[in-house]
Amino acid sequence: MPTNEIRKILLTWNNEPLTKDRWWGAYQAVRAGMRTITLPRPAFDVCGTGGSGIKPFNVSTAAAIVLAAAGVGVAKYGSKSFSSKSGAADVLKLLGVNIDLSPAAIIECFRRTGFAFLYAPRFHPNMRYISEARQDLGVATIFNQIVFLPNPARPYRILGVAGKFQEQLSLYSDALFSEGSVGLAVTALDGMDEVSVGSATCVRQIGAAEKKSYYIYLEETGISHGIPNDVQVKDPEGSADLILKVLKGKEGTALDMILLNAALPLSVARQCTLRHALFLARETIELGTAAQKLEEIVRASRALS
DSSP states (O other), X not given: OOHHHHHHHHHHXXXXXXXXXHHHHHHHHHHHTOOOOOOSSOOEEEEEOOOSSOOBOOHHHHHHHHHHHXXXXXXXXXXXXXXXXXXXXXXXXXXXXXXXXXXXXXXXXXXXXXXXXXXXXXXXXXXXXXHHHHHHHOSOOGGGGTTTSSOTTOOEEEEEOOGGGGGGHHHHHHHHHHTTOOEEEEEETTSOSSXXXXXXXXXXXXXXXXXXXXXXXXXGTTOOOOOGGGGBOSSHHHHHHHHHHHHTTOOSHHHHHHHHHHHHHHHHHHTOOHHHHHHHHHHHHHTTHHHHHHHHHHHHHHHTO
């Protein structure tokens, strides 16, 4: 189907109520053509839906680097930006990472560093024409709510769900369950699709038969309330620059956002309290371990090109 016809369909869908059947049809189409990969040990992925209205730096990507620095396997799945300021692939490339490795090289990079970046176009070749249409449109479509779900490595998921997409949460959970994945969905009360410094955050178990939920209150973490708008960026370059500054010791709201979003999966991996996980995450930055981990990932990914 020509790209212009795909654009027309996506725009039509944008102007119509989203039905469960349409959502599942789009999800099955994305999942059907996905190439999978098996990593040598368990891994986590931290990602979000976007769509909160706030355009922060790549918090989940930075959190993934800290998580890897703490010794937890990471299978970060992502692509270039379609409707946000900066996609995971955009910022990692600017940080020096070779984002488009072969599956064999990805596995070897993971063995060496504990970090794997799974570049979406390589694992979803059938999405090429839809991706071109989405790029041309430059606005969020139904696929913004779907493409991040079927991670080729099937890791434990920390899934950020923007407040506007909460009504689709049961669909996300059922989708993960259908592919044998489990994880946690986080939605901040200020609408952000990550653990926020601006409000309490709701955490829900997803992809499992028994679904539990609880709240993260900043008062219980030792992290001060902040203003998420303070960490907005204009482009991938701004995001990469801010991440590097934080990894080199810059204090403030950006650091707090990274710590909170690394600590949640770290608490699951280490089976410890969130407060202790925050201590461990902060330690990776203060000791320079996170910055060193990024350098390792850059060297390994380039060596494996």
